[in-house]
Amino acid sequence: xxxxxxxxxxxIIQAWCQNPYERINIARLFLTLENLASKHVISDDSSGLxxxxxxxxxxxxxxxxxxxxxxxxxxxxxxxxxxxxxxxxLEEGIAAHKNKEYEKAWxxxxxxxxFENAHAKYWQGYYLQNGFFVKKDLDxxxxxxxxxxxxxxxxxxxxxxFAIAATKDFKTDQNKISEFLRYLNLAxxxxxxxxxxxxxxxxxxxxxxxxxxxxxxxxxxxxxxxxGNSKATEKLKELKVNIYDSDNN
Numbered sequence: 001x002x003x004x005x006x007x008x009x010x011x012i013i014q015a016w017c018q019n020p021y022e023r024i025n026i027a028r029l030f031l032t033l034e035n036l037a038s039k040h041v042i043s044d045d046s047s048g049l050x051x052x053x054x055x056x057x058x059x060x061x062x063x064x065x066x067x068x069x070x071x072x073x074x075x076x077x078x079x080x081x082x083x084x085x086x087x088x089x090l091e092e093g094i095a096a097h098k099n100k101e102y103e104k105a106w107x108x109x110x111x112x113x114x115f116e117n118a119h120a121k122y123w124q125g126y127y128l129q130n131g132f133f134v135k136k137d138l139d140x141x142x143x144x145x146x147x148x149x150x151x152x153x154x155x156x157x158x159x160x161x162f163a164i165a166a167t168k169d170f171k172t173d174q175n176k177i178s179e180f181l182r183y184l185n186l187a188x189x190x191x192x193x194x195x196x197x198x199x200x201x202x203x204x205x206x207x208x209x210x211x212x213x214x215x216x217x218x219x220x221x222x223x224x225x226x227x228g229n230s231k232a233t234e235k236l237k238e239l240k241v242n243i244y245d246s247d248n249n
Contacts, residue, residue, distance in 0.1 A: 087112060090108065090117060090120055093109050094123070096108060106132065108120075109124045109127065119153060121144045122153050125141040125145040125159065129159070129163075142160065157195070158183070161180050161195070164179050181202075188223075191227065193227035193229040193232070196224035197221060197232045202217075203216040221235055222241075
């Protein structure tokens with residue numbers, strides 16, 4: 001029962017968190033509640049009432065009845081809980097990263113990951129992939145990218161896709177290719193211009209077993225260019241395609 005109460009309190013705190021980066025997403029909230037419900041099933045034949053005369057109303061059954069009255073030896077300070085530890089905002093970690101304060105940034109991301117923060121998972125994966133402050137760990141980075149990707153983080157979807165592409169036998173493993181394309185498409189749909197440009201390149205050149213499709217290729221390359229991808233802009237110049245030419249859509 002204590003585990004159930006703790007789990008519910010934790011979910012309530014995460015669901016009501018004012019910072020959207022720290023707030024639990026609705027899908028994970030439902031999964032967590034479902035998991036708690038499955039582990040703590042209340043029997044249908046139980047009324048939920050305590051046995052008669054089981055409540056110690058006058059304190060006579062208490063093991064602490066021998067203790068002195070509250071005001072004789074204790075003060076309010078003695079019974080106050082420890083101060084609540086605040087979690088640094090994710091933005092603080094990102095700002096620290098930009099200032100090259102990698103240790104501070106890592107600790108911030110680490111704390112936020114404890115609350116299942118998807119953006120923090122992406123950043124932790126990024127640090128583990130590149131070895132900022134911590135030792136490189138590509139397996140752990142890939143796992144974090146996957147979790148963040150499945151929570152809808154576009155950059156994580158892109159990074160997870162390329163983590164798959166970096167694995168052994170990628171080009172000959174159709175399952176890996178399918179997984180790569182799936183997450184690359186997700187990143188593109190969520191506005192990642194690098195993913196758009198790569199999809200354009202795949203369709204333009206017929207890579208990874210995909211049929212050449214100039215129309216689809218130009219669509220993705222144009223979208224990438226419109227979203228600020230310099231390589232896509234250069235590719236359109238090379239192809240002598242006007243980014244605003246609707247005839248090529």
